Amino acid sequence: MSESNVVGRGTGGAAAQPERVKAPLIGIVAGLLMVGGLVAWTGSRIATATKAQAALAEKRAVEAEKTLAAAKAPERVSVVSPAAATWLPSVTLDGTLAAEQSASLGFKVGGKIGSLKVKVGDQVRAGQLLATLDATEAGAQAAATAAQVRAAEAQLALAQDTARRTQAMVQSGSYAEASGVQSTQQHALAQAQLDAAKAQSALTRVSLSNHSLVAPFAGTVTKVPDGIGEVVGPGAPLFEIVNTKVLKLSTTVSEHDANLLTLGAPVQVELETGKATGRLSAVLGTVDPKTRRVPVEAAFDNPGFLRAGAFVQAHVDAKNEIQVLRLPHEVLRPGSQDEVVVVDAGGRLDVRHVVLAVDKDGSLLVRRGLAATDKVVAKPKPEAKTGDSVAVEPAGTKP
Numbered sequence: 001m002s003e004s005n006v007v008g009r010g011t012g013g014a015a016a017q018p019e020r021v022k023a024p025l026i027g028i029v030a031g032l033l034m035v036g037g038l039v040a041w042t043g044s045r046i047a048t049a050t051k052a053q054a055a056l057a058e059k060r061a062v063e064a065e066k067t068l069a070a071a072k073a074p075e076r077v078s079v080v081s082p083a084a085a086t087w088l089p090s091v092t093l094d095g096t097l098a099a100e101q102s103a104s105l106g107f108k109v110g111g112k113i114g115s116l117k118v119k120v121g122d123q124v125r126a127g128q129l130l131a132t133l134d135a136t137e138a139g140a141q142a143a144a145t146a147a148q149v150r151a152a153e154a155q156l157a158l159a160q161d162t163a164r165r166t167q168a169m170v171q172s173g174s175y176a177e178a179s180g181v182q183s184t185q186q187h188a189l190a191q192a193q194l195d196a197a198k199a200q201s202a203l204t205r206v207s208l209s210n211h212s213l214v215a216p217f218a219g220t221v222t223k224v225p226d227g228i229g230e231v232v233g234p235g236a237p238l239f240e241i242v243n244t245k246v247l248k249l250s251t252t253v254s255e256h257d258a259n260l261l262t263l264g265a266p267v268q269v270e271l272e273t274g275k276a277t278g279r280l281s282a283v284l285g286t287v288d289p290k291t292r293r294v295p296v297e298a299a300f301d302n303p304g305f306l307r308a309g310a311f312v313q314a315h316v317d318a319k320n321e322i323q324v325l326r327l328p329h330e331v332l333r334p335g336s337q338d339e340v341v342v343v344d345a346g347g348r349l350d351v352r353h354v355v356l357a358v359d360k361d362g363s364l365l366v367r368r369g370l371a372a373t374d375k376v377v378a379k380p381k382p383e384a385k386t387g388d389s390v391a392v393e394p395a396g397t398k399p
């Protein structure tokens with residue numbers, strides 16, 4: 001029985017072994033199928049992405065070709081032709097009015113202010129006393145030198161009398177000839193002493209007069225010292241006087257505008273308080289080397305409302321009308337005040353500097369730099385430069 005039992009256990013173990021081997025094989029096959037499906041799906045996605053990238057690259061290449069073609073194509077611009085016109089030029093003179101006569105005044109000598117005879121705003125006449133310095137010391141010196149003059153005159157009179165008597169005695173033989181020479185020399189010395197005393201007296205009188213300050217011309221007092229008692233030095237500016245009866249306007253104009261001006265031409269100034277008319281008094285024949293402008297000056301008889309120091313805009317009309325070319329204001333190159341852009345016969349740009357004025361309606365009046373046959377770009381770009389190629393839009397189309 002023991003053998004049958006042993007044999008029976010051995011037969012049952014051999015039958016269960018194939019079932020345990022079959023299960024792992026099925027798992028391996030399933031795994032391989034899953035891996036194969038994943039590879040196929042991944043390949044499909046890669047192929048799709050590759051096709052999309054190729055299509056995008058092709059689209060970008062086409063767009064790049066279009067952009068390059070557009071960049072190579074000339075810019076399209078519209079142009080206008082200048083219109084011939086006549087114009088009476090009016091030159092503007094900007095500047096500050098100044099009094100024709102003005103002065104800062106001070107005493108020639110130093111001292112203490114003794115009196116003030118005027119105040120700010122006073123109208124003074126030529127030679128009118130403005131102020132004095134304390135002249136106590138100067139007056140004493142003047143009195144002393146005057147006394148010296150009188151003493152020298154007395155000495156001279158004595159010398160003259162002595163010389164006359166001595167000469168008579170010499171002629172009679174009572175005195176030696178040497179006595180006559182001595183008396184003559186004493187007379188000459190007395191005369192020289194008198195001359196020196198007179199010169200010293202004149203000097204002290206001048207010094208005394210320098211203690212008084214008078215107006216050099218008629219005008220208005222615009223500055224005075226604060227009060228008396230102040231000690232001032234020689235030449236220190238204490239008073240200011242201006243004569244505003246005649247005012248002058250000094251300014252500069254361009255060389256081209258200077259050619260339009262005529263000496264004596266009327267100059268108009270219009271203010272809120274009224275209009276004033278002056279005359280062009282100077283147009284210099286020189287050009288300032290720094291500004292390249294011509295100095296000019298106009299003079300105005302003050303009607304009463306013009307003020308020295310006021311900024312004004314004056315206008316001078318030329319004598320004759322001149323030929324100009326009229327253009328719309330939009331032709332000016334942005335950022336410039338005197339440049340326009342012209343299209344030449346070959347379709348290339350030419351940036352021109354022109355001499356122009358702006359009319360009342362805003363249009364440009366070109367005096368120099370353009371011809372009536374030029375084609376001017378209507379709305380040039382700031383970056384436009386000479387030599388750029390352009391295509392001109394047909395008339396009636398918008399750029």
